[in-house]
Amino acid sequence: MYNTNLLLYIIRIQHIIQAKLITIIYRFYFIELNKIMQEYLKQTKQELKLRNYSFKTIKTYLGCLREYFDFKKLNLEKIDEGNIKQFLLNKQGKNYSSQTINLYLNAIKFFYREVLKIPEKINLKFAKRSKKLPIVLSREEIKNIIDSISNPKHKLIISLAYGAGLRISEIISLKVKDINVEELTIHLKNAKGKKDRITIFPEKIKTCLQNLIAGKNPNNYLFESERGGNLTERTAQKVFKNALRKAGIKKDATFHSLRHSFATHLLENGVDIRYVQKLLGHRNIRTTQVYTQVTNTKLKNIKSPL
Secondary structure, three states, rough: OHHHHHHHHHHHHHHHHHOOOHHHHHHHHHHHHHHHHHHHHHHHHOOOOOOOHOOHHHHHHHHHHHHHHEEEEEEEOOOOOHHHHHHHHHHHOOOOHHHHHHHHHHHHHHHHHHHOOOOOOOOOOOOOOOOOOOOOOHHHHHHHHHHHOOOHHHHHHHHHHHHHHOOHHHHOEEEEHHHOOOOOOEEEEEOOEEEEEEOOHHHHHHHHHEEEEEEOOOOEOEEEEOOEEEEOHHHHHHHHHHHHHHHHOOOOOOOOHHHHHHHHHHOOOOOOOHHHHHHOOOOOOOHHHHHHHOOHHHHHHOOOOO
């Protein structure tokens, strides 16, 4: 006759052993999975660098892929359209913008096509981009924003960003040697898309720029941080947000709105759209044409019949 207590003890020991084995197997599985993920991310980073993608794009793509790998978990080397679709739908359900969802899809496509060299196509359509009009500040609002800033360096950052139509990444990357004070031009090097371009700045801030660059090394950043090196995008955005608040402007504007305003105001002044395209560095004129939708002075002059 079996000892009941002994049987219960044996069963309990078996359960403990099984639980420990399962824990060990899971731990081993996740360690190996993480190794595979890291190797794929490393390969993707190398491929992006070889193709001369910007640091920002590389960081974004790797972040997107890391999230997708965590979602898929198994058989990362195999394309699973249903899995990709569900991943993107989850992002959509969290109110991610169409532009962000397209970034995830582009990163996944790049990984399978360019890193793993899989010829099979991912037949998923891109999310429709939002057709929102750019947020443009009026000339009076721009003046109020600039006038609200007491710090001379900060005032010049905002003035130059608007007056030259610069992106936030461009304004913080400017070097002394990029400024031609006499010709009122800026030579932007390795801007978005790894392209160089020439843009203008207003004579109104010529003296301020001369004073700022006087005696500086040509290779120094135009706007240096107190700790050395260039300012961060976060700092520049904070400068703009504080000025927007002080000026009492309620528009949902960002630093990039300065660039939108530059383009819009040039078109309102009658500047040919092809010149505006070159100043902004747009590859396709259709990108520049969006500003024509907010510069239709004839439309604005129509009075409502009410």
